[in-house]
Amino acid sequence: MNILTVLIPVSLVLGGVGLLFFVFTLKSNQYEDPDGDAQRILSDEFDDKPKS
Amino acid sequence: MSGASASFSACPACSAAPSAVDIAARTAQKDANLALSVPGIHCAACISTVERCLSKVDGVKSARVNLTLKRATVEAAADVTAAMLVEALSEVGFEAHELDAGALSATSTDKAARELLMRLAVAGFASMNVMLLSVAVWAGAADATRDMFHWISAAITLPTVIFSGQPFYRSAWGALRAGRLNMDVPITLAILLAVATSLWETALSGEHAYFDAALTLTFFLLAGRYLDHRTRAVARSAAEELAALEVPRAIVWQDGQERELRTAELRVGDIIVVRAGGRMPVDGVIVEGTSELDRSLLTGESLPVFAEVGQAVSAGEVNLTGLLKVEASAVGEETSLHRMADLVAIAESGRSKYTSLADAAAKLYAPGVHILSALAFLGWLVYSGDMRVALNIAAAVLIITCPCALGLAVPAVTTAASGRLFRAGMLIKHSTALERLAQVDTVVFDKTGTLTRGTPELSNFADVSAEDLAMAYGLAEGSSHPLSRAIVAAAKDAGVAAAPVQDVSEVAGYGTKGTLHGQELRFGRASWTGATAGEGTAAWLKLGDAEPVTFAFNDSLREGAAQAVRSLQAAGKHVCLMSGDNEGAVKAMAMRLGIEDWTAEALPAEKAARIQQMSAEGHKVLMVGDGLNDTAALTAAHVSISPASALDAARVASDIVLLGADLSPIPAAMTTASKAVKRIKENFRIATLYNVIAVPLAVAGLATPLIAAVAMSTSSITVSLNALRLRGAGK
Incomplete structure (x- = not known):
């Protein structure tokens, strides 16, 4: 059962990484235009970096 | 009708009065970010067409479409005006309106929605972790291992509950202070009681802890709250957008010059210039010019009214033909437009009586839950004499009856x-x-x-000879008056070519005149053409001394x-x-x-x-x-x-x-x-069914954290899925 001392912190850290990533997406305005983002993937215009 | 179309028809006048263009450009200089409402966009192809079209306009640096809000934001050089962009878009077939950037600023960053989303994310993260730890406990972890899992759960739960549950605590506290009960009171009580008893149990190395239940409860309810907020935010931003469509500016005549002011800055006694197609910003008296007024928005009359010096006008009327100067007698809140608010206030009292289905349910539900849980607590306290057992059972009852499904059922249906x-x-x-x-x-x-x-069309087409129509067309061609435009449309439909009318000039307030083969040709009001006015909207055509010909119009159907x-x-x-x-x-x-x-x-x-x-x-x-x-x-x-x-x-x-x-x-x-209401009621029934099964178990002391978790999650998921059926139905 000693493995738990490793596994529990590891699972918490992984979950925390997920949470931080979500916070990042929230801060970078990725939920401002959900309908548009869903449609833009079908566009034939390609660009090197996302438009701001 | 709208402010936007009014500004369209004002455009020919703009070139005659360059000051308006200058002023618009000066406003753009201050704020190079333009916002346009483009209601017609709905697909990927529309997005790229609109963005490409806007980028091609000289001076535009970047254009970005937001499909969710059906809006385009354009970053442009100072000399680009919204009118140019609107025109460019109408060429590729998209209707666009300028938005007042000032009125929109409030919606650009919806802080409350982000805050809710953040709380939801934290609650989701914590509940998943605690749920995993709980699975280990349910699977049979015992003694020191179980205690350790419980303590870790407690360490995750406490800060999360404090952070994520705040919207519920605030609302519950507000209700309690006002001496009322709302849905958030049992929610808050359930969360706090569950965490408190679980902590106590954990400290005594007990078997049952409800940390996972407290967190899933918070998570599901926050999800409902977020959906609710989003629905209202979309509605609010669209409503604000409509308000922003009417850019409230007026042209004031001061010291022999025209100045553009916001309507809020107008004073009584100001001389205001209203161009053809413009809407009266104030109540006042005409001091210069003749024209016709469209009062349909105020009174419902479809017949334009003749306007001359000395006549009183009210805010909201639309000036149709000539340029008018109006001395303001009442501005802003004092105008007849705003005085109508009194009537509205009287009518308002009847409206507020409606109680929503959710409120009606909560009114029955909140006291019921509290009484049930208190009875379970007292019953067990008397029966077993053990405070710890009684409290545990009271907490289980509160958790199981907690309005997860209720809090999720209504917002999910209304959102869909x-x-x-x-x-x-x-x-x-x-x-x-x-x-x-x-x-x-x-x-x-x-x-x-x-x-x-609200736009007329020619109704006695059959009675008018092709020659008369051709003459009327010749006169009407250059005019932006609604009746003239109806004549042009009718003539084009009939394939009639315009008669070669010369010296066409508009006589503001009366009509249009010109000469044809040496004879004077007039098209306009009855009194001006020597005809007798009848009922309904009409205009008369008179060539030389001949009898005037009647052109009757009626409103075209929407x-x-x-x-x-x-x-x-x-x-x-x-x-x-x-x-x-x-x-x-x-x-x-x-x-x-x-x-x-x-x-x-x-x-x-x-x-x-x-x-x-x-x-x-x-x-x-x-x-x-x-x-x-x-x-x-x-x-x-x-x-x-x-x-x-x-x-x-x-x-x-x-x-x-x-x-x-x-x-x-x-x-x-x-x-x-009616489908939505049916679903809401169905969802209430589903939630009740779950409670009917699970509550007796909880009161009997048979509910384990596992049963609580299963009952809560399945009922929440069932109602959400039932609500989503509305989205696809009948497509």
Whole structure:
């Protein structure tokens, strides 16, 4: 059962990484235009970096 | 009708008066970020067409479409005006309107939604972790291992509950302080009691801890709260957008110069210049110029009124032909437009009586839950004499009965239904509007501007000879007066070429004149052409000394109006027509649409009174109207709809705004509304069923954290799935 001392912190850290990533997406305005983002993937215009 | 189309027709005048362009450019210099509302975009191809078209305009640095808000934001050099962008877009077939950036700033960053989303994410993260730890406990972890898992769960749960649960605590505290009970009181109590008893149990190395339940509860309820917030935020931003469409500027004549001011800065005594196509920003008296006024938004009259020096005008009237100078006698809140608010306030009192289904359920539910849980606590305390057992059971009862499904059921259904209606072009402004719409049995329509488009069309086409039409066409070609444009449209349809009329000039307020083969040709008002005026809208053509020829006009029907009336009647609703216009026009319209119950020349107060009388007779009335004379009636009705072209005051008074020009979504909206109400009730029944099964277990002390978790999650998921059925249904 000693493995738990490793596994529990590891699972918490992984979950925390997920949470931080979500916070990042929230801060970078990725939920401002959900309908548009869903449609833009079908566009034939390609660009090197996302438009701001 | 709307501010946008008014600015279109003002455009020919702009070139004659370059100052307006200069002023617009100066405003752009300060703020190079332009916002446009583009209601027509709906797909990937539209996005790239609009963005490409906007980027091609000289001086535009970047253009970005937001499909969710149907809006385009453009970053551009100082000399680019919104009018240029609107024109560029109309060339590729997209209707666009300028938005007042000032009025929009509030919506650009929706802080509250982000805050809720953040709390939801934290709660989701914590509940998943704690749930995993709990699975280990349910699977049989014992002794020190179980205690350790419980302590870790507690360490995750405590900060999360404190952070994520805040919206509930605040609302519950607010309700308690006011001496009321709302849905958040049992929620708060359940969360806090669950965490407190679980901590106590953990400290005593007990077997049952409800950390996972407290967190899933918070998570599900926050999800419901977020959906609810989003629905209202979309509606609010769209409503603000409509307000932003009317850029409130007025041109003031000061020291021999024209200056553009915001309407809020106008003073009594200012001389205001109103161009053809412009709307009166103030009440006042005409001091210079002659023209015709369109009062349809205020009174419902479709006939333009002659305007000359000395005549009083009211805010909201539209100047049709000549340039007018008006001395302001009342501005801002003092105008007759705002005074109408008194009537609205009187009608308002009847509206607030409606209790939403969710509130009605909460009123029954909240005290019931508290009594049940208190009884379970007392019963077990007396029976076993053990405080710890009794508290544990009380917590289990609260958790299991907690309105997870209830808190999720209503927002999930309203979100799905409003999303569907929004896509059909309807904006639900009021949170209970859907439920009220479902009860409607009587529909009252206004005529001018609602059933009709407010633009005339030639009605006695058959009586007019091709030569007369050609002459009228020759005169009307250069004019932007609505009747002239109707003549042009009719002539083009008939394939008639314009007669070679020379020296065409517009005589503001009277008509247009010119010369043809050496004879004077006039087209305009009865008194000016020597004809006798009859009933209804008409203009006369007079060549030299010949008898004047009558051109009669009637209001063209709005798209989908006939269809909407027919399907409402087919659905068994009673349809009425109530208008401020004269009897002839109203009767003709009623006959054309097959409406048997009609009222003409109705004053604003009469409209409201008639609706109140219908309500008193037990009818649930839906009022559809656009004018200022409808505002009181819109407020008095059980539920109300106004088109986007309506006056600001009418849109504020109504519960639902039609975003497009088409009326046909109304019957479909009523079907969707009744379906939504059916789903809400179904969801209540499902939630009750779960409670009926699980509550006896909890009261009997048989509920384990596992049972609580299963009951809560399955009921929440079932109601959400049931709500989502509405999204796809009948597509």
